[in-house]
Amino acid sequence: GAGVSQSPSNKVTEKGKDVELRCDPISGHTALYWYRQSLGQGLEFLIYFQGNSAPDKSGLPSDRFSAERTGGSVSTLTIQRTQQEDSAVYLCASSLKGGNQPQHFGDGTRLSIL
Amino acid sequence: AQSVTQPDIHITVSEGASLELRCNYSYGATPYLFWYVQSPGQGLQLLLKYFSGDTLVQGIKGFEAEFKRSQSSFNLRKPSVHWSDAAEYFCAVALLDGGSQGNLIFGKGTKLSVKP
Numbered sequence: 001g002a003g004v005s006q007s008p009s010n011k012v013t014e015k016g017k018d019v020e021l022r023c024d025p026i027s028g029h030t031a032l033y034w035y036r037q038s039l040g041q042g043l044e045f046l047i048y049f050q051g052n053s054a055p056d057k058s059g060l061p062s063d064r065f066s067a068e069r070t071g072g073s074v075s076t077l078t079i080q081r082t083q084q085e086d087s088a089v090y091l092c093a094s095s096l097k098g099g100n101q102p103q104h105f106g107d108g109t110r111l112s113i114l
Numbered sequence: 115a116q117s118v119t120q121p122d123i124h125i126t127v128s129e130g131a132s133l134e135l136r137c138n139y140s141y142g143a144t145p146y147l148f149w150y151v152q153s154p155g156q157g158l159q160l161l162l163k164y165f166s167g168d169t170l171v172q173g174i175k176g177f178e179a180e181f182k183r184s185q186s187s188f189n190l191r192k193p194s195v196h197w198s199d200a201a202e203y204f205c206a207v208a209l210l211d212g213g214s215q216g217n218l219i220f221g222k223g224t225k226l227s228v229k230p
Contacts (some may be wrong), residue, residue, distance in 0.1 A: 001190070031216060033216070033217065033218075035218070042221075042222045043204065043206075046219040048215060048216070048217055050135065055215065056217060059217070081131060091157060093158075095216060098207075098216045099215055099216050100165055100208050100210065101218060102160050102163055104160070105158040105159070106157050107156055108157055
């Protein structure tokens with residue numbers, strides 16, 4: 001079956017612009033996670049969704065970052081007024097119901113801020 | 115605080131040689147541990163997981179890992195490395211307390227190079 005799909009695969013934008021990153025999880029997976037992977041910080045958790053609710057937003061680095069999930073499926077991560085330090089690979093993962101269930105990752109969106 | 119340490123940033127082994135990648139964790143409760151592999155430009159693929167029970171777990175691609183509670187370790191092993199195993203390997207622990215429901219804490223990764 002289809003895995004986790006992320007789009008775009010690459011995004012280049014100018015500092016100060018807003019960007020939207022999309023994640024389409026595996027069908028039937030109620031849990032969805034966003035992570036950020038950067039050279040300096042490694043892999044960092046950003047936000048967790050269970051259905052359409054986000055009980056854990058503790059990893060979002062600033063109020064410029066937000067995310068939503070609609071219909072218990074597709075999720076969008078939005079970064080407003082991008083800064084150069086936002087350059088990273090943004091990875092999305094889904095799992096059957098969260099908890100200790102294994103997470104399945106997409107290939108990520110590589111974001112470059114000029 | 116919860117953490118995962120992978121002490122080796124980069125390891126080079128010869129094809130056919132054995133491999134051990136080290137992972138130490140710090141977590142107050144029962145750890146749920148994972149090893150993932152990442153090839154360049156790709157996402158993370160799950161190799162194996164440990165939840166409870168037998169401390170030696172088998173995974174895909176001939177990998178295994180051993181959980182040692184006394185050493186807070188979860189080392190990954192493979193008896194004979196293939197050139198296609200060259201990639202970056204990440205150890206992770208799932209957070210299951212408070213509002214966390216499976217958020218993964220990752221180590222910094224170990225990059226594996228394979229010599230012909």
